[in-house]
Amino acid sequence: MDAPKEPTFDDLRQAQARLHKQAVRTPLLESPLLNQRLGGRLLIKPEMTQKSGAFKFRGAYNAITALIERDPDLSGVITYSSGNHAQGVALSAALHGVAAVIIMPDDAPAAKIAKTRAYGAEVVHYRRGRESREEIGENLARERALTLVRPYDEPLVIAGQGTIGIEIAEDVQRLGLTLDAVIAPCGGGGMSAGIAIALETLLPDTALYTAEPEDFDDMARSLVAGARQSNASEGGSICDALMTPSPGELTFAINRHRVKAGLVASDADALDAMALLFDHFKVVSEPGGAISVATILNGAIDITGRTIVTVCSGGNVDHEIFIRALSR
C-alpha cells in the first residue's frame, strides 16, 4: 500500500464520497436528563450502529475501495485485528467481491470471530503476546499475493475514520453549538488521527482528547513523553478493542501535535459507562466503545458548563459481558 504519509483533508472528503451510500450517517445523540446530572452537554456519536457494529467499517471500506480503483484486478486483502477492523475488512471485501484473510488473537471475543467468518473471510489465529501479528501478516501477504490493509498505520484507513470528524462538525454547525471538545477511544490512534485532521479544518477551536483503558494508556504516556511508548502487557483489559502494544508511527506523528491530552479510565468505569449508555441513549456499547464516556464519569475530564462529543466506537460485545454491566 501507500508509503505512510499523512492524509490531507481532501483525502477525508474523498473518503466521505466513497462511503456516502455504504456507511451509516450516524447522528449525534443527547440526553437532557443526563445533561442535567452532569451540569454540561454530552453528545455521543453512536458508531456501534455503523455497519459491522463499529466505526472500523469506514476506514476499511475506504481503503479497499481505493485499492480497487487503482487495481481493478486486486485478488484479495489481508489484515490483523482483535476484531472490529477484522469485521470491517471482511464486510468491505465481501461487498467488493474480493477475498479476505484476517489474523486474529485466539482470545478475541467469540462474537467477533464468528461474525468475521460469517462475512466470508478466512480467519488465521495467533497467540496474543507470543507471536507477532505484523510478521505473520507480512509473510502471508507475500506468499498469497494479498494486499495488507493495516488497522491504523495506513493513510486510507485514517482518512476513512476521519469522516467521523467531518460528520461531527456538520452536525455541530447545524445545531448551532459551540463544541469544546471531542473524546475519541484510542487503540492504535487511527480514529483520533482522522478526527484531528477534520477538526483542524472544520472546528479549529475544538480540543481533541484520546481515551484509553488503564494499563493500555500508551497514547497518553506517549503524548507526555513526546515519543512512542509501549504497554507492559498485551492482555488484561475488558476493552479488547483497545489493547494495542503502542501508538502507530504514522498515527502518532499526526496525533502528537493535535491531541490535547490522553485520558484514562478503568475497566469498572467502562462497565458503568456501558450501563449509562443503555439507560440514557438506548445503544449497545462494548467496553472499549464506552471508554470515552467513562473518562467523563470518572472525572478525568470536567464537563461542567461545557459541550463535549464522545465517540462510542463499537458494540460488538458478548451477552455475558453486557449482562455483567447491567447487573452492577
Add this chain to the structure above:
Amino acid sequence: MDAPKEPTFDDLRQAQARLHKQAVRTPLLESPLLNQRLGGRLLIKPEMTQKSGAFKFRGAYNAITALIERDPDLSGVITYSSGNHAQGVALSAALHGVAAVIIMPDDAPAAKIAKTRAYGAEVVHYRRGRESREEIGENLARERALTLVRPYDEPLVIAGQGTIGIEIAEDVQRLGLTLDAVIAPCGGGGMSAGIAIALETLLPDTALYTAEPEDFDDMARSLVAGARQSNASEGGSICDALMTPSPGELTFAINRHRVKAGLVASDADALDAMALLFDHFKVVSEPGGAISVATILNGAIDITGRTIVTVCSGGNVDHEIFIRALSR
C-alpha cells in the same frame, strides 16, 4: 385542541420543520449477515435513539409547539400514557418551559415513571383496567386549565409521528431501494396513521402493516371487521407500550383504508427480537419496540426476496427484562 380531522401531508411537512433542530434524524440500519440468514433485506428505523427514548417525542413536540404558536401564554399540558408518550410530553413541555401533568398506570415500568418525573412533570397514577384515564384526564384538564394532548387520537400528534414515514421515504430514495413494505408497532395507531399519510404521497407502492402483541391485536381484528374492536383485558403483555384498549377513532379512520393487514407476535417472539436487535443492530429495544421485527421472525410476514423497513419504536426498558431477553 383541534376537532379530530385527518392531518394532511402538508401537516406532516410542517411537523418536520418544527422538529428539524430538536428531533434525532434517525438513519436506517441494516445487517448484511442477518439479510443473508433471512433471504431478504431488513432495514430498521431505530426510534429508541430518538429523544426521550421513543418516537413519541415527535408527536408530542409537534403538538406542544403548535399549541404555543397559537397561544403563546399556554399555561400547561396534560396527558395520559403508559410511559413513552408521557416522557415525550414531559420533555417537550420542559423544552418549552410549560407545566405538564401526566396520568400513568400504576403498573408502568419503574424507569418510565422515574424519567417522566425527572423531566419535571407531575405524575398522577390510576389503576389500569379499573379507572378511566380519559375521564381523569378530562376532569383534571378542566379543573387546572391544562390543554389535553391525547397520545394518538390527535391530528398534531399523528402529523409528528408521520415524519418517520417522510424520513423512511427520503432514505429509501437516496439508497435507490424499492421498498416492499413498512411494519409499524401499533398501540393506538398514531404512528401507523402518520406513516400511512407519508407513504401515500411519497411511496404509494409500498405496503404498510401494523404489528401488535397477542391479546392486544385490536387493530388487526378491527381491520378485518371494518369497525373498531376492543381487547378483552388491559393487562398481561410484556409489551407495556402497546396495551391500548382499542384503536383510536381518528387513527382507525386513517388506517382502515391504508394499512394492508395487522400482524401479530407473542411476548416470546418480542424477547427473541430484542436479542436479535442487540446482536445485529447494537440497539436497546423495549419489548413493544421489537414487535415489528418479531412479526418477521415468527413468519407472520414473509421477507424472502423482499425489502422491508421495520420501525423499532422505543427503548425504555428496565435492566431485568433486557437481561431476560439476552439470557434466553
